[in-house]
Amino acid sequence: MTQTHLFDVETLPVGPWRNGGGDTREIACAGPAGPGGGDPADFGWRASIATIAADGPFSPFPGVDRTITLLAGDGVRLIADGGGATGAAPLDHRLDRAAVPFAFSGDRTLRARLLGDGGAVRVLNIMTRRGRWTADVRRVDAPVPLPAGHAGVLYLLSGRGTHGGPGPALRPGRGLWWTSGAADGTAPLEPGSVALWADIRPV
Incomplete structure (x- = not known):
């Protein structure tokens, strides 16, 4: 993952x-x-x-x-x-x-x-x-796929989210970043949550 x-x-x-x-x-x-x-x-x-x-x-x-x-x-x-x-x-x-x-x-x-x-x-x-590299930044309100080979940043604007690891849950002002992964993953957002997602992919 x-x-x-x-x-x-x-x-x-x-x-x-x-x-x-x-x-x-x-x-x-x-x-x-x-x-x-x-x-x-x-x-x-x-x-x-x-x-x-x-x-x-x-x-x-x-x-x-x-x-x-x-x-x-x-x-x-x-x-x-x-x-x-x-x-x-x-x-x-x-x-x-x-x-x-x-x-x-x-x-x-x-x-x-x-x-x-x-x-x-x-x-x-x-x-x-x-x-x-090139980036596509967008507003999202649903679980975010993390495509294999892409890097990225997820910044929570409202609501809550989880990240599948140790540490506190996501809340506004917190986020995740990742480098190119070996397999697909998902950064889930709870219903009603809104985030900014920067999908950063190699050219």
Whole structure:
């Protein structure tokens, strides 16, 4: 069966952003050789919970695809100029609906502006190295299959869930992550529960 790892967002290590605009709580970071393998800057995929506390730039991640999902707060407006090295069109996106993922290229340099009263927001951040991994992030309300050969993250938004191992039951703010497994498994959610599932699969 796929081996899962339990996490609680409130006990994850916290690292401040270099520009002072927020902080990051890392869930998992898988290098080319698997979790903890290789150069951390050359990760295969990475999952984290970020707090955006002030207006300011997002650091670019060339060669990386990103998906962020609002978890708490009024939201944030993401803005990028057009043209430049990527030749991309201008971007102006309001991330103001909880549990609705937004995917974009990490090659782009984005600016973030807090919405509403300007209070801090919290987002789930999934990053995959283009050409190695790709991610599909979605809202789920039923037991989640863990496909063989896929990695992933499950973050509980409401309700409860079980994870088939030692430790406390899943509740909002807790979740699971796993690397590619040798056999299919299932991360069950109790009826009425809602979670975010990032299915991370090799290219």
